Amino acid sequence: MALPRSGDNRRPLTLRDVSEACGVSEMTVSRVLRNREDVSPATREKVIAAARSLGYVPNKIAGGLASQQVNLVAVIVPSLSNMVFPDVLSGVSKALEDSGLQPVFGVTNYSPEKEEEVLYEMLSWRPSGVIIAGLEHTEAARAMLENAGIPIVEIMDSDGEPIDSVVGISHRSAGRQMAEAIVAAGYRKIGFLGTKMADDHRARKRFEGLTEGLAEHGIEIADTEFYSGGSALKKGRELTEAILTRSPDLDFLYYSNDMIGAGGLLYCLDKGYDIPGKLGLAGFNGTDFLDGLPMQLATIDACRHEIGEKAASIIAGKGFEDGVIGGHRIELTPRLEAGDTIRR
Amino acid sequence: MALPRSGDNRRPLTLRDVSEACGVSEMTVSRVLRNREDVSPATREKVIAAARSLGYVPNKIAGGLASQQVNLVAVIVPSLSNMVFPDVLSGVSKALEDSGLQPVFGVTNYSPEKEEEVLYEMLSWRPSGVIIAGLEHTEAARAMLENAGIPIVEIMDSDGEPIDSVVGISHRSAGRQMAEAIVAAGYRKIGFLGTKMADDHRARKRFEGLTEGLAEHGIEIADTEFYSGGSALKKGRELTEAILTRSPDLDFLYYSNDMIGAGGLLYCLDKGYDIPGKLGLAGFNGTDFLDGLPMQLATIDACRHEIGEKAASIIAGKGFEDGVIGGHRIELTPRLEAGDTIRR
DNA sequence: CTGAAAGCGCTAACAA
DNA sequence: TTGTTAGCGCTTTCAG
16 A cells, blocks of 8 residues: 655646647747747647646756756855855855856765766766866866866965865965964964864965964974864954963964954953953954954955855856956965954 | 867767776676675676776666656755755755765755746656755745656645645744733833745744734734845945834844844944944844844854755655655744843 | 658567 | 667658
């Protein structure tokens, strides 16, 4: 006996059902439903009425197979739970609006293997393009991207060799930029707090940039504190307490993201540290929730929304009618926002 | 002349290419690639080697059409930019792991029309199930869901009649629960701060529950402050300043989400309000970033991750081997976390 | 402007 | 265990 089941087993409607309902050939129904111009208004109306009243939903599987075209853009990011990627995705969505393309999101949790899986899965739907975070991929993933035969845009990071196009910022130079600001403000004993960076290449590059930038002034990072897991205010507090307990003489703390930076800021304010006088602080990302904190945390804007928008525009072929599609290299310039937590 | 273009026009590989490369029939290649058991180890290895070395990626469009099965689950949520839906999505991803199903995310920006579009688009890919936030949909969207012939799970909200299955909490009773706690703690002049609720039905239901709960004790909401746009700390500060300036005699502020609540809390601490003595505060969602604030904001946990997980389990048919698939109703019980911002 | 025929790349069903 | 055949539902192409 058949189980009672949600969605009874009515066969989904096909073009043929609509065709029969309105006495127009399948072919013409198909034309109407794809908004093609070469159909008489009378026929068009008949078809639309029939399709609507039946509740017909086209089958893109069949359509995609027949036309060898799929209006999907695969967007692959490491995480949704911090404040950075949702912004990127909204930029993508915005740029794809009215392009006829549809973004499809996949999440890798900063795991190269998971990225490879997600990519494989997505490519098997033959999307029109891929937007993928970062320049570091497994060998297999690189091969898939290279052979996909569609535009690929690597985003967020411009420090390295892209497969096809790239839209991002240099995290290395963001790190150096922060180093300059820190040194210029007179801080000398610098601590770094952030994720364990095995697979967060952008955080690593910022760290390296910071290290290099400081080295040019003869300064070495005085202490570091690493953690794993998502970004959270509480983590920021804990890390800050740990590093300041161990190295009370630090006069600057650089955080690998704004959220833990904000946690650190709240901790320091609680404890009565003199900020930015005796202790300076900075984060990274330029997330707008910093606006509501008691002091404005210094940060570098990662241009998240704009990156998403530009990347999607490349796929959609908008704004690049210069005869070349693909192979674009767009490096955005991150702005340092000194806020209230660096001495002036 | 052809433009230089990313992804040159190599024809994507087909099963046939793999078949020819290893001298095994297309059908058997297909079996191997779908991990079917009925292939000899020797053949299997030959096929896998050939597929790998060619870099073959199966075409799910064709596969889906032939098998009338698509391993996609459509997940439709209003927003990614607040802290609630990413948690839901991670619950979904977790539950779908190893089920062979793949979540696909769509975002509606709290617009019923956009929801309808996204749904139409997703249904046209003939997914195996739909997880969609809320019980309120356009008439057309309802019709599509009812006729899709696949399991539908409406999530987040249990106040209303689901189309098929539902997993959520009662926002109305969450509002009442908060009203009880507020009254029990002795607060009497209550202010409400939140989004304009035209399309945020869950925020509306919480507001209604709060109103009803207070009414039972002869209390009316003393003042309200509405805004539009995303949740942000800064918004919380501004709203709080506005409402307390206009109604300085308020002794409790109820926020429609934790983020603006946190902004309000920081504002009140800045201004030296006696919390929770003279002024109580509460938010909603139970987002874990509250942990790092100077005081723990009272909140009600919306069970986000669990909702995503249970909803996905229904689609995957896990944990429901009682002879019925579909038509499940799971109402979770939100926990009130009084934190430090309600008097004891 | 409309229709008929062929086939997209794969898999169900059956045959060997 | 492997191969053959016949579509899946749509769109391309070409003919009217």
